[in-house]
Amino acid sequence: MSKVKVAINGYGTIGKRVADAVTMQDDMEIIGIAKTRPNYEAFVAHDKGYNVYTLADRVDDMKKAGIPAAGSIDDMIAEADVVVDCTPGGIGEKNKALYEKAGVKAMWQGGEKHELAGCSFNAEANYEEALGRDFVRVVSCNTTGLCRVIYPLDQEYGVKKVRVTLMRRSADPNDVKNGPINAIVPNPIKLPSHHGPDVKSVIPHINITSTAVKLPTTLMHLHTLNIEMEKDCSTEDVKALLAKQPRVRMIGQGIGSTAEIMELGKDMGRPRGDMWENCIWEESVTMYEGELYFFQAIHQESDVIPENVDAIRALTEIETDGTKSIAKTNKAMGL
Amino acid sequence: MSKVKVAINGYGTIGKRVADAVTMQDDMEIIGIAKTRPNYEAFVAHDKGYNVYTLADRVDDMKKAGIPAAGSIDDMIAEADVVVDCTPGGIGEKNKALYEKAGVKAMWQGGEKHELAGCSFNAEANYEEALGRDFVRVVSCNTTGLCRVIYPLDQEYGVKKVRVTLMRRSADPNDVKNGPINAIVPNPIKLPSHHGPDVKSVIPHINITSTAVKLPTTLMHLHTLNIEMEKDCSTEDVKALLAKQPRVRMIGQGIGSTAEIMELGKDMGRPRGDMWENCIWEESVTMYEGELYFFQAIHQESDVIPENVDAIRALTEIETDGTKSIAKTNKAMGL
Amino acid sequence: MSKVKVAINGYGTIGKRVADAVTMQDDMEIIGIAKTRPNYEAFVAHDKGYNVYTLADRVDDMKKAGIPAAGSIDDMIAEADVVVDCTPGGIGEKNKALYEKAGVKAMWQGGEKHELAGCSFNAEANYEEALGRDFVRVVSCNTTGLCRVIYPLDQEYGVKKVRVTLMRRSADPNDVKNGPINAIVPNPIKLPSHHGPDVKSVIPHINITSTAVKLPTTLMHLHTLNIEMEKDCSTEDVKALLAKQPRVRMIGQGIGSTAEIMELGKDMGRPRGDMWENCIWEESVTMYEGELYFFQAIHQESDVIPENVDAIRALTEIETDGTKSIAKTNKAMGL
Amino acid sequence: MSKVKVAINGYGTIGKRVADAVTMQDDMEIIGIAKTRPNYEAFVAHDKGYNVYTLADRVDDMKKAGIPAAGSIDDMIAEADVVVDCTPGGIGEKNKALYEKAGVKAMWQGGEKHELAGCSFNAEANYEEALGRDFVRVVSCNTTGLCRVIYPLDQEYGVKKVRVTLMRRSADPNDVKNGPINAIVPNPIKLPSHHGPDVKSVIPHINITSTAVKLPTTLMHLHTLNIEMEKDCSTEDVKALLAKQPRVRMIGQGIGSTAEIMELGKDMGRPRGDMWENCIWEESVTMYEGELYFFQAIHQESDVIPENVDAIRALTEIETDGTKSIAKTNKAMGL
Numbered sequence A, B, C, D: 001m002s003k004v005k006v007a008i009n010g011y012g013t014i015g016k017r018v019a020d021a022v023t024m025q026d027d028m029e030i031i032g033i034a035k036t037r038p039n040y041e042a043f044v045a046h047d048k049g050y051n052v053y054t055l056a057d058r059v060d061d062m063k064k065a066g067i068p069a070a071g072s073i074d075d076m077i078a079e080a081d082v083v084v085d086c087t088p089g090g091i092g093e094k095n096k097a098l099y100e101k102a103g104v105k106a107m108w109q110g111g112e113k114h115e116l117a118g119c120s121f122n123a124e125a126n127y128e129e130a131l132g133r134d135f136v137r138v139v140s141c142n143t144t145g146l147c148r149v150i151y152p153l154d155q156e157y158g159v160k161k162v163r164v165t166l167m168r169r170s171a172d173p174n175d176v177k178n179g180p181i182n183a184i185v186p187n188p189i190k191l192p193s194h195h196g197p198d199v200k201s202v203i204p205h206i207n208i209t210s211t212a213v214k215l216p217t218t219l220m221h222l223h224t225l226n227i228e229m230e231k232d233c234s235t236e237d238v239k240a241l242l243a244k245q246p247r248v249r250m251i252g253q254g255i256g257s258t259a260e261i262m263e264l265g266k267d268m269g270r271p272r273g274d275m276w277e278n279c280i281w282e283e284s285v286t287m288y289e290g291e292l293y294f295f296q297a298i299h300q301e302s303d304v305i306p307e308n309v310d311a312i313r314a315l316t317e318i319e320t321d322g323t324k325s326i327a328k329t330n331k332a333m334g335l
């Protein structure tokens, strides 16, 4: 069987990781990536053997800079079975017409609205919903992290109410433009925030409120969760349930911060030191006065990457069973 | 009537502010401050006219450095009616014997345990409890900030349950030793944390759970609160109640971060730019599905300062009415 | 004699400080300040009693927000003897036509080019040059800091060559937009940088090269200087010379960082905790193999403030002797 | 020929990298690593197949924690041909007696004094000096970075004088204890600093002065260099010379900060995203008024790693030609 042809439109933090993760699979391949400027990321993409496409009017610039651009973004789309749109939030929306015109399946990331794709995706929670669709949105890093724990808890015990505080990194590690340097920024100030409720785009019946802040750190988001459940369960029950999720890592062994989790990712030899799993501090998981509490850290740059791979399988129906796709993706990535 | 003679043992972040706040009152005065090293803070204290005392074996060192130390800490204590102990957490405990021996009243800060003083103090919540006592503990910056909002809400509507996430600055602005530089540190990892429950040392019947993290910022703590109340009330009711508290400032006017609150403190001409009040974002205050949510920022260096002044009045009974003391302190400080 | 009427166009970091410093003088007064948005800074300005002006089309917005705007910027300019333009770099240039049309004297800050005013000003170095002029530019925080030490060294010993590394804070303390959060940014990359040579706009014959970086800190800039001089001199000679400069503070007493200098400013009771002087670590000043080395910290928000006051006197010729103006300004500000 | 048996004493930032780099070589192997606590780093070491040794009295603790410690540090040393001591600065000194008693060759890192080993090592500059010795010190990350550029410039043009400002990261990325969070710390304050002169422990005749600061960043050090040379040369000459050094990477392609260099390391697929080379901004390299200027970034965690591999070869004389060792190490590591 021939491999699914995947194009990456927007080769930044997310795009380059999706490209590499797709390359690790045996049932799909990257036929090109699109980059707007000939910076170091474009050179590395070229060195890795990816065909580098660009905006129609910049093909010459790319060539002059030393990257023999394979052509325009339209050319790239024409070759693809699926386009993974990883352009900055809001830009992806404008690309929809392009994909429709070319009759190509497309996926967006969490920076776009649910309505753009009509289906918001998390591999564990609603793989089936995306089967054979033309368009899908892989939800944001935070929503992905929330779905991965809320969904199994809801399946097992019934989730009555979720209250979450999202402490967000303000800039990715390679971004030197955005601050704050030394402040806490409640964002949004109006409460509750829209972040938590985005979970409903995947699991509509969940009752969830959230508050969110932006922090002077680049490494990971941190969630503090408070969950009321329908059925009785113990701390040990929850620990056991969370520990067996395919994209959850229970954290202990003296790891006391997001910095040490990132160190662990590097020590384990992960590409780019990525930590694709939700990292839950085992010691933090507690049922207290009938409510569940825990801390989880989310590596914003990478937790959505395996979900993108699964979404490609769902759209193209090369695998119709979500559990099998998750297992296949995890195995290929070494997760 | 002669003024109450106050000595400050430990002239750091808290001690120097208590000294200046006491000096602003007309019913008490600073008779001396104790500093262990002749650094710039000692020189400024001396320049301001405070008698600088030190450890018995360092009097000569102080003199040599150019600060004519008025004597040993024992000498200072002998002169005082009340000692405000502002030494680092844990040291204060060791000083208790000193105060008992000298037969002087003493106050500690939040770094010490409740048991040391037997009475934990917040001016709004339990002034009367401290009247005439020998020892009292002014609760920590975080607990003070929590008491100031929980107490009036409880009085008015009955507080059923409080869930709070405490995002703590990891170092004071002048501290260059402590990190993290770029990480989020859940602390403690074991949930729920002890921070919230410290409110019970002041208002025992409150049901409160907390989670806490340490952040790479020096300016302020941020609390995100979720409160369930006994009686019905609206967003507007709560805003009105909070706005009229004597040590709460409702924040708006485009202020979007702890950094801008600190700028406001400077712009208002506050000494050291201090923000003694809880700073609550008015826009954040919301009753949602029967639960109250809001964000408040706490200036860790200064919110306990007016409470220290009130505690001196309570211990010495120069004012037996807490409301009057609060009003007097606020007026003298320009709060 | 009536006071010089001063208007502040652009009431941000610099503008609000110039306003307060002018108010401290007995020979000048603020007749209005211009603010574009009704944020907290505008409210504080109004509370302090300043007439708040705004862009012509925003007068109503200001009024609606609760600040009875005294009128448009044009109205303000019409009342003034001197306009101190403290708008963001590049905006000031566009205002020149306004000032010319109104026939009012005007001053710009370091964000504008030398050519705009034709005269770049530092009180110690070239007060006389600005006497009676229509326009002048008060040089940037970094250039001001450099002129204050290079000028006297040049007068006394002849400066042969200056090499300086400028480590710049990337954002002011109230700015939460700009990063980096965790990186060093050489800026500009092309060497040598334009920063040092800006000293020549004040003292043309100085031979100076500089390298500059932007850092994840908000408090102060730090300069490391290497100076070759014409005449022989000792470490002690230089220390003595620097120590007696009117706007230099020699730093010691255990102060080991920019954070502790800012703490000193607060402890001293300075408005906003400002540190108007160059802060030179006394221990760092060293003649080594015939070259001078030292570290100085520059409080970017405030070091140009006394220079702005002096520049007003120079333009209006209410004082023709620079040394007298400096002394008068310093005394009024408590420097 | 059997492989050289290498033991790593102290498996932290440097130790774990040396272990992995040795494993990449075909002429040496890791026979064990020593770790004091059973934290995540110990588990990863164990998972990677390294024999984990520990302090004699902690062997049982390790076993209990789930890591079957292969024995005590003494046991490990007894098996080794060379011990690479990567314990924290100052501890290494105490281990010398151990190595002498066991009659094993040993290497220390830059945290120890030159005198401890009697020979300070940089592969490019003085490989031959270390041949067959019992002890050697691989110089610090900063000194290594300086030697790599000063040595070839000196060989080619003669270095008359070097002035360098070292802007140091204050904590490694996984270290959440150390600050500052928001300040610049001149360190040492006394000038010139000892950092630059440490180059003389490798190349004694170099005339070099340095100034150093500590910054709130974790990623890399940044050096700004000013070099006077004996012979005439052009900007292009220097660029060409630097570009051909085996452990120098010329940086361009829109990379504007240490953060983007670290991103490049990750993008290139380097283990842990390490950047073993000096990273020199090509655009910064400039001959100006007869003096050379440039910026280089140094990845403190990894630049000394290839030098450690070479030092093992020098001590054991399995390769007597430094150039060949450098080439072999680079090739094996993919540098």
Ligand SMILES: NC(=O)c1ccc[n+]([C@@H]2O[C@H](COP(=O)([O-])OP(=O)(O)OC[C@H]3O[C@@H](n4cnc5c(N)ncnc54)[C@H](O)[C@@H]3O)[C@@H](O)[C@H]2O)c1
Pocket: A009, A010, A011, A012, A013, A014, A015, A034, A035, A036, A037, A086, A087, A088, A089, A090, A091, A109, A110, A111, A112, A139, A140, A141, A172, A300, A301, A304
């Ligand atoms: N970074 C994260 O933490 C994160 C996490 C999860 C989801 N997301 C979402 O992923 C999407 C991408 O975010 P990112 O962080 O990777 O952004 P990014 O800025 O790192 O990368 C975006 C890339 O798109 C390119 N680009 C811009 N305009 C383009 C156009 N018109 N055509 C093609 N390419 C264009 C840019 O040059 C850049 O390389 C967003 O929707 C974002 O919300 C980001």
Ligand SMILES: NC(=O)c1ccc[n+]([C@@H]2O[C@H](COP(=O)([O-])OP(=O)(O)OC[C@H]3O[C@@H](n4cnc5c(N)ncnc54)[C@H](O)[C@@H]3O)[C@@H](O)[C@H]2O)c1
Pocket: B009, B010, B011, B012, B013, B014, B015, B034, B035, B036, B037, B086, B087, B088, B089, B090, B091, B109, B110, B111, B112, B139, B140, B141, B172, B300, B301, B304
């Ligand atoms: N900094 C805050 O944010 C904050 C807020 C609220 C409460 N507190 C509490 O206030 C207390 C003081 O904290 P701080 O932040 O002011 O500490 P600090 O370190 O700033 O100051 C403590 C001072 O005590 C001096 N000292 C140390 N040992 C001493 C001794 N044996 N005798 C006399 N003086 C001694 C130190 O030299 C220093 O000047 C602690 O209990 C702390 O938990 C601190």
Ligand SMILES: NC(=O)c1ccc[n+]([C@@H]2O[C@H](COP(=O)([O-])OP(=O)(O)OC[C@H]3O[C@@H](n4cnc5c(N)ncnc54)[C@H](O)[C@@H]3O)[C@@H](O)[C@H]2O)c1
Pocket: C009, C010, C011, C012, C013, C014, C015, C034, C035, C036, C037, C086, C087, C088, C089, C090, C091, C092, C109, C110, C111, C112, C139, C140, C141, C172, C300, C301, C304
């Ligand atoms: N902040 C510093 O560290 C510093 C130091 C020395 C010199 N400077 C220079 O001082 C000048 C002002 O800088 P700043 O840091 O105070 O900026 P800022 O952004 O803090 O303040 C600028 C103010 O001007 C207002 N403004 C914008 N457009 C305007 C317009 N068209 N008319 C009137 N007001 C307008 C803004 O609302 C803001 O209040 C710049 O030239 C800057 O380079 C700044």
Ligand SMILES: NC(=O)c1ccc[n+]([C@@H]2O[C@H](COP(=O)([O-])OP(=O)(O)OC[C@H]3O[C@@H](n4cnc5c(N)ncnc54)[C@H](O)[C@@H]3O)[C@@H](O)[C@H]2O)c1
Pocket: D009, D010, D011, D012, D013, D014, D015, D034, D035, D036, D037, D086, D087, D088, D089, D090, D091, D109, D110, D111, D112, D139, D140, D141, D172, D300, D301, D304
């Ligand atoms: N981190 C850097 O940036 C860097 C760069 C170049 C050189 N160095 C030098 O390398 C050396 C190691 O530094 P590091 O940063 O890797 O330190 P580190 O703290 O990361 O690691 C040191 C390790 O040694 C272990 N250890 C402590 N005492 C021990 C003992 N008695 N026996 C065995 N192991 C013990 C610790 O548990 C830790 O795992 C120091 O000399 C340092 O100056 C560090």
